Amino acid sequence: MTASAVFILDTKGKVIISRNYRGDVPMNCVERFSGHVLEADEADERPVWLEHGTTYVYIKYNNLYIMAVTERNSNAAMLLLFLYRLVEVFKDYFKELEEESIRDNFVIIYELMDETMDFGYPQARPPSRARARGRARS
Secondary structure (H helix, E strand, O other), X not given: OOOOEEEEEEOOOOEEEEEEOOOOOOOXXXXXXXXXXXXXXXXXXXXXXXXXXXXXXXXXEOOEEEEEEEOOOOOHHHHHHHHHHHHHHHHHHHOOOOHHHHHHOHHHHHHHHHHHEEOOEEOOOOOOOOOOOOOOOO
């Protein structure tokens, strides 16, 4: 199971932070995501969908969208599990995951994203606090 990129977006679909692990998906996939999710009725929302060979997997948390995209045949349930675990890691570091905490701690966010995923492959071990040397601002 691989993820090509992970994005954290606000409720308007604007990218707050992103990490492109494999470089095999165009970065404009966020525009397709925004068009698909923001224009969909609540009854039509799906956390996983395929469009033009790219698989989109996302969760919504505290007015944020956390999205993974891939062009490979990846296990969507594993990607969803990874996104939920990523949220748990962020909450462990910042107490509350919201747009402000991401903007205030973007360096630590990048370190955590790199520690939880290696070249698109999720890492099973929890990230150690020793590797993220900076202090999170609340």
